[in-house]
Amino acid sequence: MKIHDLITTSDALADLCERLAKSDFVTVDTEFMRENTYWPELCLVQIANEEEAAAIDPLADGIDLSPLWDLMCDNEDVLKVFHAGGQDVEIVYNFTGKTPHPIFDTQIAMMAISQSEQIGYANLVESWLGITVDKGARFTDWSRRPLTDRQIEYAIGDVTHLSKIFPKILKKLIKTERGGWLDAEMDKLADPENYANDASQAWKRIRSPGRNPQVLGRLKALAAWREGEAQHKNIPRGRIMRDETLADIASHPPKKQPDLTKVRGLSNAWKDNDIGKRLMKVLEKAEPLSKDEMPDKPKRGAPLGKEGALVADLLKLLLKIRAREIDVAARLLTKADEMEALAAGVRDLPILKGWRYEVFGKDALELVEGRMAFAVRDGRLLMTHIDDMQNEMVETQAAE
Numbered sequence: 001m002k003i004h005d006l007i008t009t010s011d012a013l014a015d016l017c018e019r020l021a022k023s024d025f026v027t028v029d030t031e032f033m034r035e036n037t038y039w040p041e042l043c044l045v046q047i048a049n050e051e052e053a054a055a056i057d058p059l060a061d062g063i064d065l066s067p068l069w070d071l072m073c074d075n076e077d078v079l080k081v082f083h084a085g086g087q088d089v090e091i092v093y094n095f096t097g098k099t100p101h102p103i104f105d106t107q108i109a110m111m112a113i114s115q116s117e118q119i120g121y122a123n124l125v126e127s128w129l130g131i132t133v134d135k136g137a138r139f140t141d142w143s144r145r146p147l148t149d150r151q152i153e154y155a156i157g158d159v160t161h162l163s164k165i166f167p168k169i170l171k172k173l174i175k176t177e178r179g180g181w182l183d184a185e186m187d188k189l190a191d192p193e194n195y196a197n198d199a200s201q202a203w204k205r206i207r208s209p210g211r212n213p214q215v216l217g218r219l220k221a222l223a224a225w226r227e228g229e230a231q232h233k234n235i236p237r238g239r240i241m242r243d244e245t246l247a248d249i250a251s252h253p254p255k256k257q258p259d260l261t262k263v264r265g266l267s268n269a270w271k272d273n274d275i276g277k278r279l280m281k282v283l284e285k286a287e288p289l290s291k292d293e294m295p296d297k298p299k300r301g302a303p304l305g306k307e308g309a310l311v312a313d314l315l316k317l318l319l320k321i322r323a324r325e326i327d328v329a330a331r332l333l334t335k336a337d338e339m340e341a342l343a344a345g346v347r348d349l350p351i352l353k354g355w356r357y358e359v360f361g362k363d364a365l366e367l368v369e370g371r372m373a374f375a376v377r378d379g380r381l382l383m384t385h386i387d388d389m390q391n392e393m394v395e396t397q398a399a400e
Helices: 009-018 065-075 088-096 106-113 122-128 148-176 179-190 198-206 213-233 243-250 257-262 274-283 305-326 336-343 354-368 386-400
Strands: 023-034 041-046 052-056 079-082 104-105 372-377 380-385
Touching: 009 052, 009 065, 023 088, 023 148, 041 148, 079 148, 088 179, 104 106, 104 179, 106 122, 106 148, 106 179, 106 213, 122 148, 148 179, 213 243, 213 274, 257 274, 257 380, 274 386, 305 336, 305 354, 305 380, 336 354, 354 372, 354 380
Parallel strands: 023 079, 079 104
Antiparallel strands: 023 041, 041 052, 372 380
């Protein structure tokens, strides 16, 4: 594989993207800094196909990244392959308002062909290629220039290894006929709505303090205000105010600015500084959350109770057995809260639809409704249908 020198000019980038646009797939990774800023600062982009690889310096003077974004977002013929690519996709969205498409994430794919829940990149490379990744450059300052040879070598390795691993994963997916399982997961990863930074919706990321419309109205107003403050200053939102503090103020709003000194998580300076004044104005203007915006009540059947909790535990045990039997990550099949809902009587669940129903949901439903049971054979815990168990007992008695 040809490894190019660090790309720092628009012409070199345009030439690279023109060649890569003829590929079936490209592997992509980014290096960025976001510890001290609201917006992640893109410091390096690595990209490869099966024949060549390069690192691109987005901080180089005058470089035009348009060919890269066109390849990522507008070329439907080239599959973009990431590993745990959520933050990489977010960065592309911040620059373009679009997401890479079509997209493939090897971390998600591994859940369909193994019991790996969230396999890390280093473990992925070790398991598929037998190569130990040098993590020494992982936590360096990627914004500092010039980049060292070691940094660039480490960064490019992320995509060169991935370009060898992806075809192997794809081959196994085709063999197991589980590629269709991942369609919804990949669509979710590429959904622009996941990355749209709508300040008016920021409150939904905070644990809601009850369902009081007045409280939630203040929470919505405060969360939107905090987003604006953080964006304007380009600092993490937590530097303005932590979620817990914001929710506390929404639940117990101070009557006057000096009362802010009584709020845990705020300094005494808030009692008379400008940001404190702005906060108080937000509280004054906050209106109750409208009925249309009120969060849905959790979908639950009858209260679980002790017996229902035991049924949920049995479902979790069934999940472990099934994941082991078919060699798939349990997380891809379902989650704990969904099994608890099933045990409580809820039936409108993803687990009871599509491929998840065929693979796991059907047996889970039969267990809940008393048509399946656990059995031990040759020291191995298995699931069996009640009718099959009874038939076996009859056959055994007849043979005796």
